[in-house]
Amino acid sequence: MTSQQVEIALARAQRVCTLRGARLTPVRRRVLELILRADQPTKAYVLLAKLEQERGKLGPPTIYRALDFLLAHQLIHKVETSNAFVACDDAERAHQSQFVICEDCGATEEIQDDDIVASLRRLGEMRGFAVERQVIEARGLCPACRVGQRQA
Amino acid sequence: MTSQQVEIALARAQRVCTLRGARLTPVRRRVLELILRADQPTKAYVLLAKLEQERGKLGPPTIYRALDFLLAHQLIHKVETSNAFVACDDAERAHQSQFVICEDCGATEEIQDDDIVASLRRLGEMRGFAVERQVIEARGLCPACRVGQRQA
DNA sequence: GCAAATTCGTTACGCTATAACGTCTCTTAG
């Protein structure tokens, strides 16, 4: 993601927050920027280390609070099977997302497929469950790493 | 699960292991039994504490190695969003499973739906990914807790 | 028996996440 694109994404995040009466504070904004600039899902303690380089010693809560805020507003998602965080470019729209993750290089792509969401909801309802949140992640090899695998 | 049912499950696990040339050692067997007897997904450190009551101080690796073995043979599954382990009564058959989990009481049910597995695989393949492992979990409220929620 | 492989105990450590408390700032009603 280019710096331009990052700026655009940050501006859009700012708009979303303002619209919702939420405050995109410096810490939150900076954490989002770090996630946006990373080309892969970012771990909480990596974010913490980077933020501490800039602001001196902090603690985990500082990061986790920022992450909780960004998650609540769908500005980021958590990849559960990686314990890592990725930016979402579709925060305006409430949505469930899925992920495909490369076991080899960590490349991660967000998917938004309404059919699979509906399917899982239906499976839950068939058992009497009221489904509120879904975690759907596929782990395997990305196109680039598949090639490497074949040659090795 | 009654003691009788636990014994039957353990006997079946023993058969599966023998058939595969794997050893269901005392530690592994006991860990499986603890998981079978629990009526809810069990956490690694809870298992560790119980095992240490019986055998004196051990360390996390003892439990995690047993869990890894049981996972490899599909005698148990890991519920990723709970960091907990549940027994599987269908170890003979290679299968992917999904889970519905109650946020309120922790009740967890295993689902085996081939269609949703195929769907997610297809979504991955459309992006060039070779999907090897899937995590599909739905969190919400179980039938019992839905009632409680409505009355509260 | 004996060598190789598997299993297990043990110590130590790293990563993930939250509890609890006090301070500071920002908003807003009076």
Added chain:
DNA sequence: CTAAGAGACGTTATAGCGTAACGAATTTGC
């Protein structure tokens, strides 16, 4: 303007999850 309340943040401590590395003991295959 100012006091009160809410929200955000810094700080310390701690709980929970998981693995690396090494050596001893056991089992297996020859």
